[in-house]
Amino acid sequence: MNTKEKVIIVKDLVKDFGSFRANDHLTFDVYKGEVFGFLGANGAGKTTAMKILCGLSKPTSGEASIAGYNVYTQSNQIKKNIGYMSQKFSLYEDLTVLENISFYAGIYGLSFKEIKIKSKQLLEKLEFESDANKLIADIPLGWRQKLAFSIAIVHNPSIVFLDEPTGGVDPITRRQFWKMIYGAANEGVTVFVTTHYMDEAEYCDRVSIMVDGKIVALDTPDNLKKSNNASSMNDVFLELARKKDNVN
């Protein structure tokens, strides 16, 4: 369901920590309903950029707007309109499935009635009804991951940020998880995902690759493979990292 409506607009975004430049003039757009892969080695500046896009920190210079809101002045509105899921799935192990859903829905300001309806829908969709009152500590990792994703979009955000969402999960569960991501994208949620599994990059509509704080490539996986004469995204990534080293 790709449209040309831009939900993330980033232009010349710079973030400095003292003399260290973590994000060096980033420029990219993300369209509504797109699955956008945000790739880069550890320390390339992914997390810094993501923090800015989530309204947690302010850029040093440049422009960025998320769902139509300015990152400098409207971080509150941004926070209301995005969902976030971290690598650690971030569910409370001593709360039940239902309590976790209610809690996260509650902090996004959903009313008691809405929470009730939403939880029911969500549990049905995940076929979790029978486990609604189980503690998170007692359910398997793959289920937690699915639940965490569903909770991240429980308040109908326009964009959901996924920070390495498939870490430590087996390949089959990962595949199922990507099905959920596509499902959400089809419903119009923009998915902004960081990952270091290069095979997952192939699932994205478009990917950007960051090296040393700069975006060195941004295109569909197919185009990137063609232009770099590579057979897989992994090769593309290695090729780009090597080029960058040679320039330096």
Added chain:
Amino acid sequence: MKSFKGFVIKEFYHIFRDKRTLLILFAMPVLQMLLFGYVITNEVKDAQIAIFDKSKDVITRKITGKIASSGYFQISTYIENEDEIEKVFKEGYIKEVVVFENNFAQKLGKDGTAAINIITDASDANTANLLANYTTAIINDFMVKENASAVLPMKINSETRMLYNPELKGVFMFVPGTMAMILILVCALLTSVTIVKEKELGTMEVLLVSPLKPYQIIIGKVAPYVALSLVNATSILLLSNYVFGLPIQGSVLLLFSECLLFIMLSLSLGIFISTSTDSQQVAMLISMVALMLPTIILSGFIFPIENMPWWLQIICHVNPSTYFIVIVKNIMLKGTGFISVWKETLILFGYTILFILLSIKKFKIRLQ
């Protein structure tokens, strides 16, 4: 506001589902009060002593009887010669031997003076000291009463009065310190651990990305502990009042306000610790070593500050618990009002503001 309510409810789930937290919250205060009240006490009760009476006359018998009926001592054996003194001490259960010299009554009548030798087992120095003092006091008391009938040309009587704690009950000493310790433990240790736990689990990240403001997150996390700490303070006061008979001389309202201030201070310390580390173990360790130990040892709780070397005294005066203990003692035992504790209150208030500001500063640096 609605989302805040949900947050507090969630926090109560955490507390009531964790046995360790429950234990610290509800069993510890009661246990410690009972421990300090009954076990660690400076009072002497039924100490086992031996009498070596070389004279065996009317007066020595009277004095022995008085010692035996005082309630502090139990005469477990009479010995007959010098060698036995060391023997009974080595057996271990005798803490003191009272020796009357030969012809005690006779000498007292003739010269006006006679000697009693009090020998104590000073391998436990504190107890030895106390026993000796108690025995001397009993003998002096006896002499005063005996002489009352006889007319003496001139006599100086010294009399000691113990103010505010006339029976020198140990529990009077321990209640204020125990309060300080429990509140530090509950507020600083538990809150620092619970905040750091969210960081460890990664849930803090999600909360920060949510529309909740950082201050809402922190207040939501600590609010339940404020409530539970007040419950604890109340239960300590009730226990000390009904079980140990410790009265609250001053205003209860003032006492609770000061408790609330100290709770705030402990919370700010807990929050400060949580901004300094990402690991629950480290948070717990810092709370234990940097807060609990000084509260027990360097606050005037158990050991008097005046007797410490100057550099330890400085630490005591930096330690906020010291001031809280002074405040509680003043209000509970002396019944004084706010005027007598305003300085200490101001210091606690200053500390609270300081640690809140430091926490905010550290938090901002982290987000950058």
